[in-house]
Amino acid sequence: MNTKKLLSFIMVLMLAINVSAESFTYFNRGIAFKCKVKDGKVVITGFDNKAAMVVIPAQVKNKKGHTLQVSTVDLFQIALVYKTRTVVIEQGITEISKLCFYGFTQLSEVYIPNSIALVGEKAFNPKTTTKFNMPSTIHESDLLAGNVIYTKAVVPTYSDPIAGIDLSNYGDDSAAGKDEVSSVKPSAPKITSITPGTSDIDMNIPRSSMSRENTFCLIVANEKYANQDTPNVKYAAQDGKTFEEYCLRTLGLPRDNIRFAINAKYLEMKEMLKWFGEVADVYGKDANFIVYYAGHGVPDEKGNCKLIPADVSINDVNNGYSLKEIYTSLGKLPLNSALVLIDACFSGNDRQNVAALDETHRGIAPVVKQEAVTGNVVVLTAASGTETALAYEEQAHGLFSYFIMKKLQDTKGEVSYGELYDYVKKNVMRKSVVAKGKKQTPCVTVSPKMLNTWKNIKF
Incomplete structure (x- = not known):
């Protein structure tokens, strides 16, 4: 090979190396992530080690504005200690590299999605008291032992353990650098949906020392309905899942004291309520009950309110x-x-304020x-009269459910029914009018014998 051909070969090789080793910075929720391209996919190699809560993005944009898939998180650097307490890995990332989080000495919570197919050796520091939220295909004992873990990535479902941080504290700066400012028109606010399980109430759920x-508690979360004429109830499954966590962690209910069903059929709902009767027979006046329902509700032709099981059509009132x-x-x-919480409306609309009943049944x-x-x-x-219970x-989450759990989070469960109702009513009304352009008014109903006492009852 002559000198000219050799130089050409070296230049081509160097160009290939530069392309394959492309590095850039991507801003996500106000945090700068160091990214490196390898074989057309991206490896996240670092971020601000002082950031307390971090969402690691599954997709990023390079300097040319091209969207690239993140395949791997590889954060280990010798002598670098991270002060990060909470890490959320977005669905779509497939690999956590060797020693990745070993330098995270203050790590308290990690959310690992179902898409993870490989966890490298000693990915986590066993000396930390990290809480792992992850799919059942990964075992905590393997992580703490530092084992290499191979697992089959699956399509995300509502059992996907990925959860997030208080997103309201973080702007979406993914398209801009630190010093770039985007204009926002207050008259037309943009509503940004997030992945179920990534709300601020899904994060930092207080733990009670009480039992x-x-x-x-009975929890019924009906999101998906068997009949094609019945629309799904957006976020209902996540409502139920998160409420169960508050019952377990914040209110201190033993797991055996909870019956939880997603997409419950009529007979299943009936059996759950029957269980309450059996408990009351043996506990009597010592028993306190909580009933939580998220799903469709609809009135019949006489105005009687009905909850719709997952195997019943909303038009079959x-x-x-x-x-x-x-x-x-x-x-x-x-x-x-007994406290009953109903995140359903009886307007015949779904959570998007779209008519759910067919033409025959509308306005009945x-x-x-x-x-x-x-x-x-x-x-x-959740709502009064024929108002809509909004998402x-x-x-x-459902608007009503969100503020129920937000109050439990803020008070660590030390709240009376009266305080809970006042807080939820005020915030739901304000948010529904300002952000949704439609009024939603939560209401309370009590038995005559409790008119003077219900406000002071605590969980």
Whole structure:
């Protein structure tokens, strides 16, 4: 090979090396991520080691504005110690490299998505007290032992453990550098949906030192309906999942004291309520009950409110589960107290304020009855009359459910029913009018015997 050809070969080789080793910085939620391209995919190699909470993006843009897929997180650097406490790895990333988080000495929570197929040797420091939120295909014992883990990546579902940080504290700076400012038109705010499980209430759920052995909870989260004429209830499954975590961690309920069903059928809902009766028979006045429902509700032709099981069409109102039946059953039980939380409306609309009933059934109940309650029962419902119970896309929850759990988070569960209702009503009304352009008014219903006492009851 002559000198000219050799120089040409070296230049081509160097160009190839430069292309394959392309490095750039990508801003995501106000944090600069160091990125390196390898074989057409991106490796995240670092970020500000003082950042307390970090969402590691699954897609980034290079200097030319091209969107690239992130394949690997490789953060280890000798002598570099990160002060980061919470890390969320976005769905789509497939590999956590060897020693990746070994220098994260203050790491308290990590959210690993179902897409992870490989975790390298000693990826996490076993001396930390890290809480791992991850798919069942990865075992905590293997992570703490520093084993190399190979697992089959799966399509994300609502069981995907990925959760996030308080996104309201972080602007989306992915398209701009630190000094670049984008103009925003206040008259047309942009509503940004986030991945379910990445809301601020899904993060930093307080842990209680108390154990409420005599409190029992039913959770029904009906999001996906079997009948094609019934639209899904956006974020209902995540509502139920997160509420269960608050019951377990913040309110201190034993796991055996909770019955949780996603997309529950009619008979399943009926059996769950029957379980309450069996518990009340043996606990009596020592028992406290919580009922939580997120899903469709609809009135019948007489204005009677019905909850819609997952195997029932929203247009088949007569086969819904009557709220009156639920309240009557609870009112007859010999218990200390029962709190019912209903994140459903009876307007015939879904959470997007779109008519869910077919043409035949629309407008069947111009007046919705306020079902009476008896016994030691308090009911908080998401909306009044024919108002719509809205979704809160910015937090990937129902609007009513979000503020219920936000109050539990802020107070660490030390809140009375009266304080909870006042907070939820004020914030739901404000957010619905300002951000959604439609009024939603939560309401409370109590039995006559509790009119003077319900506000002071605590969980």
